[in-house]
Amino acid sequence: MKLFLTSSIGGSYKENGRRIPCALMNENHFLDHIKKYWTNNSKCLLVSAEPDNQELSNSLKIVFTEAFKLSNLSLSEMDVCDRRNDNEIADSIYDYDVIMLTGGHVPTQNQFLSRMGLKELLKSYKGIIIGISAGSMNCADVVYAQPELDGEAVNLTYEKYLEGLDLTKINILPHFQEIKEQTLDGLRILEDISLPDSKSRPFYALVDGSYIFVENNNSTLYGEAYWIHEGALTKICERDKNIVL
Template sequence: MMVKILTSGFPNGFSDEFSKVLNTYIKAGMNFVFVASEFENIHEKTDWYCNHFLEMFRNCGITFGSVDIIDSRITRKKAQETVRNADVLWLSGGDTPTQFAYLKSYGLIPYIREQKGVIIGMSAGSINMTRTAICSLTCDHDKLEIYEALGLVEFSIEPHLDKDNITDELLELSEKYPYQSIIFIQQVDGLCRSLNV
């Protein structure tokens, strides 16, 4: 059974509450796959973030049996095989449409959709987990972009919502997609909480 966790980010590490959630589904020795948001130009940054999150996992008592990074340093075929065999798949943050374009060009979308393990999306990764990705100007995207994404969850989200900045743009988008709720979430101690607006 696929477990889907959507997050915004962890500026202070994993909270105790989030660590408990992770320990419910993730056991020591599982294999961890970190999917970059930009596959070609920031390998050093990708490695740093992967190691940074691995340290957070270790701090909550989870060590992995193997770790793989998906970006342009591996072949398309190897990337697909790696996603297929992942126990824990981390879709990183970064530029949301760029990440989705790489997922598509590497042929990873069907493998992610068939995943039976734990998928954790952070920021851009969580937006791309939705049925319809909505990248709004309000939430610091360069332009408004809306596209069909992975479809792992039936709603759309805004992972970096400032509850004091619910703009007309966000309200109009939530009305434009009435059959698909847009859930605005904010981070509280590492976990994202839904807000009713």
Template sequence: MKLFLTSNIGGIQEEKGRRVPCALDSSNHFTKLLQKYWKANSKILIISSDPENEEINDKFKALYEAAFKISGFSLSQIDVCDRRNENKFADMLYDYDVLILAGGHVPTENNFFVRLRLKELIKSYDGIAIGISAGSMNSSDVVYAQPELDSEAVDPEYKRYLKGLNLTNISILPHFQRVKDLSIGGLRVLEDISLPDSKVRPFYALVDGSYIFVENNKTTLYGEAYLLKDGTIEKVCEKDKKMLLD
């Protein structure tokens, strides 16, 4: 498997209050590296993060189909897996060249992955897998599900650590350029949530355009990223640079 763990792949932008397709984000050689492994007339399967929301799933399918074509990627088919076809997933999975693990609400997506038995089934998958935001987070062996909602931030029963797909042992926090300055439930995300949680388990914070690529047990970080560990934060990679991770 060729595994891309991204914060955001681009491909969608806001225009006059509506989402429209655009080119994928080529920062840090992302599209160039992806093209290296891309097959002509690839078949893409988007695994939804919100399996009950058929309307939004179909909209994202159409947007990403246009975005990949705009960016010069050859594809013959793009489908979405949600509640409408989840009972067929085990038979569908291996027919696709590219899997997209969608962005969204981490615990909701995590529950759907469990329903699909994705952790078990993906072990035999030999194509390209692209995690986007929550999809990247849920790819780890231990998922750091940082609170996203006010209610989650103040709920002592909220589970911040979940079992993931075990495609990597690296925990990821996406969209760091934005979330580091936010407050949730009256708590500062960086100072009151992220840094204290890093004492439990370290994780890499990615800004949009940065990503981690895994192939043959070799893990490479591309672009601006930060390591949060033991209550500290360190910038470990710059834009247009790369580094090997243990």
């Protein structure tokens, strides 16, 4: 299995409220890296983070199908897995060369992946897995689901730690360039949530364009990233650089 943990992979931009397909990003040679393992006429599966939002699922399929073509990634089929077909897809998961775990609300996607039994199904999977934002976060053995929706940061019953897919021990915090300046429920996300939570479980904060590649239990970080541990924030890698974790 080749696992890419990303904050964002590009593939589209917004114009007048519409999402327009474009090539995948190649910051830190991400697209070049994917192409090393991509097989001709790959069959790809998009696993939804919003399984009840069929309109979003259909839109993602259209956008990424075109984005892969624009990226010169050969594709024979693009399927979407959401609430409509999760049982059917679970029975044919090994037919896919590439599985993409899309971004969205971490706990919502986590519940869906658990319902599918995806953790067990992926234990013998040999293809490419691409996590995007929430999808990357749910790849961990123990998922750190940092509060992100209104009310979650002050909800005493909100569960920050969930059982994940156990594809890696690494926890990531995506879109760090944005969240370090944001607030939620009157709290500063970085100073009042991320840093205190890192005393329980450390994680890597990735800016968009950075990613972690995992193969054979070896993990390499590409691009600008930060190590958040014991309440401290440390920059550990720069753009166009990489380090072995």
